[in-house]
Amino acid sequence: MSTQTAAPANPTAAEGRSSLLRLYLGRGVLAVAWALAFAGAHENVDAVAITLLVVYPLIDAVSSLIDYRATPAGSERRVTAFNGALSTLAAIAVGIAGAGGVAPVLHVFGAWAVVSGAAQVVVGLRRRGPELGRQWPTLISGGLSFLVGFVYNVQAAGDNPSLDVLSVYATGGGVWFILQALLLGWKARQLRTRTV
Numbered sequence: 056m057s058t059q060t061a062a063p064a065n066p067t068a069a070e071g072r073s074s075l076l077r078l079y080l081g082r083g084v085l086a087v088a089w090a091l092a093f094a095g096a097h098e099n100v101d102a103v104a105i106t107l108l109v110v111y112p113l114i115d116a117v118s119s120l121i122d123y124r125a126t127p128a129g130s131e132r133r134v135t136a137f138n139g140a141l142s143t144l145a146a147i148a149v150g151i152a153g154a155g156g157v158a159p160v161l162h163v164f165g166a167w168a169v170v171s172g173a174a175q176v177v178v179g180l181r182r183r184g185p186e187l188g189r190q191w192p193t194l195i196s197g198g199l200s201f202l203v204g205f206v207y208n209v210q211a212a213g214d215n216p217s218l219d220v221l222s223v224y225a226t227g228g229g230v231w232f233i234l235q236a237l238l239l240g241w242k243a244r245q246l247r248t249r250t251v
Contacts, residue, residue, distance in 0.1 A: 074125045079236035086229030094222040105153035116142035131181040138174040158211045165207030172200025196231035
């Protein structure tokens with residue numbers, strides 16, 4: 056009896072799923088690691104804290120570049136390119152804002168979270184389908200980022216703004232990325248089983 060299984064119905068889609076799985080997993084792990092590092096380094100907005108603040112949006116920018124290169128031409132790819140450029144600008148802006156203290160940093164992060172969260176929702180909606188699943192973690196993560204960004208700007212304008220919230224933000228984002236990677240892995244196994 057042959058032990059060979061049928062080839063995937065769409066090898067290109069399978070490769071795209073695998074690429075996204077690795078990207079989301081790596082992005083999620085880096086976000087959680089960043090949150091742990093930042094939690095112990097943000098008491099003062101010093102050189103270490105500012106460096107970490109710059110690194111976080113750069114992680115997103117590099118992830119967007121990798122995603123862009125793996126995404127077929129179309130509106131989804133344009134949104135990914137936009138998000139990469141936005142995150143690069145956010146890294147520069149947050150580095151400059153760091154010289155002004157906590158409130159300016161929260162304003163920059165808040166503005167970035169609003170726009171990048173909206174972009175993430177758009178990408179999640181465009182990726183919904185039989186090959187990549189419903190994309191609920193991506194959609195929820197983007198929606199929360201959008202809402203939390205407004206909250207950060209309100210906090211920044213308050214009496215006692217704090218950067219504690221950024222570790223929570225990064226941890227939450229990381230967990231959603233990891234969950235999306237796990238769901239993509241489950242979807243891949245499900246589709247492989249159907250081809251046997």
